[in-house]
Amino acid sequence: MTSLRADAERNRRLILEAAAEAFAERGLDAGMAEIARRAGVGNATVFRRFPTKEALFEAILEDRLAELGSAAERAAEEADPFEALVVFLEAGAAMQARDRGLFQATEHHVLEHPEILEKHRCVVEAVEPLVARAQEAGVLRDDVTTTDVLALMKASVAGLPPLPGVREDGWRRFLSLFLDGMRPGAATPLPVPAVSFDDVAAALHDYA
Amino acid sequence: MTSLRADAERNRRLILEAAAEAFAERGLDAGMAEIARRAGVGNATVFRRFPTKEALFEAILEDRLAELGSAAERAAEEADPFEALVVFLEAGAAMQARDRGLFQATEHHVLEHPEILEKHRCVVEAVEPLVARAQEAGVLRDDVTTTDVLALMKASVAGLPPLPGVREDGWRRFLSLFLDGMRPGAATPLPVPAVSFDDVAAALHDYA
DNA sequence: ACCTGAACACCGTTCAAGT
């Protein structure tokens, strides 16, 4: 971990770039052989740096989750509390619509990995203030949680299948509908309790 | 197609039952060998009836889509127009939450198959009257389409990862939020045009 | 006709040989 030989470090970077592209385009179906070819290295070299396909994906996912956290922090600078939420949700949804791997990550075992769970928690913690501020300002209903907000982000992207020829930002429509449902004026009592981040973490723990 | 020998017909049924269970539990990751074992037949027998894994999944998906259509027709009998929509959406979301394969189908190439596309169109046609009636009654905003309604059904289920230990009906919460956003009172102009069934069909056609 | 275990192709992963 301390430092790799120069050529190895270069290969590592090439592999990560190739993998990021491949996973973004084809999702987790992207093959290791294809990634090795795109990176211009032998296939065994990929496995020398990343013991498993999942580990490689995990490395990239960590970056993405960090970006998501940054997006939340940037959004926090918006003057309007509701707009801050919107800016974050749009940034996150756009990321997921562009990156098939990122989108698929949520329904994958990768979540189990402690590092991923940790980064995920960071995202949650970065979004929490946005939710709290909007609720204090009275522009977001009080009965929705941060997990709800993140779930709705993903849900918006999940509404339509990713197909060349179908507009990529179709999620904007669904996100808009969600937002309309999340304003206090529209509120109707929610039927089931929210699932918290800790609920999911505990379930993953038991599952493993 | 006319008629199989009695033992073959029995095996066919066993395979379909085993596959339905396997796909429901594990989604498309379910292996053909496992299905064969569950059905109590040799693996080659599965391929004798269904030339490919996709064909087998397709056969099951057709049934599920037919059930979805029936659910829409049953829902149409509800006295209240909004309640009719809710009943349908709850039935469909529950089906998808229970059946991982059905859930995954939407983002899979299976949609390309003409028979599937046809059944899908039937579902759309069965839901259209529900949407129209709710809009005429003034309980559903005029700018949402049938495709929106179906997309939101899937989106609700997509909000949370399917994990043992996380409540299976978490989708109820998201569906409720969606519904709140779909009532006329909450309406805010939608940012992008709806994607129609024909748009998706055309994109699939070009894609193939 | 139908059934089946064995063989084949592909992809994730590991190994033995090379620098």
Place this chain on the structure above:
DNA sequence: ACCTGAACACCGTTCAAGT
């Protein structure tokens, strides 16, 4: 140390032999 093509294991699919 690092790199790599070849070998291995697994799963979808096909084949040749059996009833």
